[in-house]
Amino acid sequence: MKMVKSILNTKNNNKNPIIAEIKVHSPKYGDMINRRDEMDILKIYENAGASGISYITDKEHFNGDFEMYKKICKNTELPVLRKDFITTKDEIEKTAEVEGGAILLIARLLKEETAEFVDYALEHGLDTLVEVHNKEEIDIAKETNSTMIGVNNRDITKLELDDGTVSLTEQLAPLIPKNMVFVSESGIGTIEDLRMALKYADAALIGTSFMKAKNIEEFVKSFVDAKL
Ligand SMILES: O=C(O)c1ccccc1NCC(=O)[C@H](O)[C@H](O)COP(=O)(O)O
Numbered sequence: 754m755k756m757v758k759s760i761l762n763t764k765n766n767n768k769n770p771i772i773a774e775i776k777v778h779s780p781k782y783g784d785m786i787n788r789r790d791e792m793d794i795l796k797i798y799e800n801a802g803a804s805g806i807s808y809i810t811d812k813e814h815f816n817g818d819f820e821m822y823k824k825i826c827k828n829t830e831l832p833v834l835r836k837d838f839i840t841t842k843d844e845i846e847k848t849a850e851v852e853g854g855a856i857l858l859i860a861r862l863l864k865e866e867t868a869e870f871v872d873y874a875l876e877h878g879l880d881t882l883v884e885v886h887n888k889e890e891i892d893i894a895k896e897t898n899s900t901m902i903g904v905n906n907r908d909i910t911k912l913e914l915d916d917g918t919v920s921l922t923e924q925l926a927p928l929i930p931k932n933m934v935f936v937s938e939s940g941i942g943t944i945e946d947l948r949m950a951l952k953y954a955d956a957a958l959i960g961t962s963f964m965k966a967k968n969i970e971e972f973v974k975s976f977v978d979a980k981l
Pocket residue numbers: 774776809811815836837838859884905909917938939940941958959960961962
């Protein structure tokens with residue numbers, strides 16, 4: 754299923770749409786997988802009611818791996834967002850081939866090429882999440898046909914060395930185009946953070962706090978089912 758459809762289904766069922774990230778490594782916290790199996794975490798996220806999965810394929814900073822992205826896509830019916838610093842159309846083709854369903858395109862990186870990359874991804878059957886962090890980048894996103902727009906609460910150029918603040922979602926919300934599904938990404942660690950994120954956004958993308966939870970399934974479920 755595509756990501757937008759899954760998010761809207763979850764909303765219609767009065768649950769909170771959560772894109773749960775299988776996060777292997779964080780530049781801030783180091784190893785996050787802790788010898789666990791990504792497939793086990795995938796099953797836990799499915800059981801907990803996540804609307805979609807996120808996986809970072811960047812090797813250099815996040816120790817990700819495209820082969821693992823492929824494996825995740827093969828083993829789930831949920832849409833799987835590929836997070837990476839995409840700058841070539843070959844990477845879009847590669848992502849479409851494994852039918853993951855969604856790709857991140859960063860406005861700050863792609864600048865005026867963002868619209869072209871979005872169209873290319875859409876033509877290849879992917880949902881697109883155009884990531885923004887300020888008003889200038891929202892202006893770029895507005896000129897695209899993207900199905901989704903994501904406010905990254907962290908500044909990705911700082912590679913997570915900032916903590917991120919959900920108040921950025923609140924601050925930028927009035928500028929977000931209404932025709933795109935709005936995702937609040939990063940720095941969401943508590944139900945209170947989630948409440949603030951989903952007051953404005955349609956979905957929340959969460960990695961660190963889930964990977965650090967003692968009982969991941971219970972913790973994720975509490976986010977999906979929370980009455981905000
Ligand atoms: O968001 C990006 O631009 C990005 C691109 C490539 C690799 C990583 C990237 N960001 C990091 C993340 O995706 C976060 O892990 C994700 O938003 C979850 O955040 P958190 O809950 O704070 O771990």
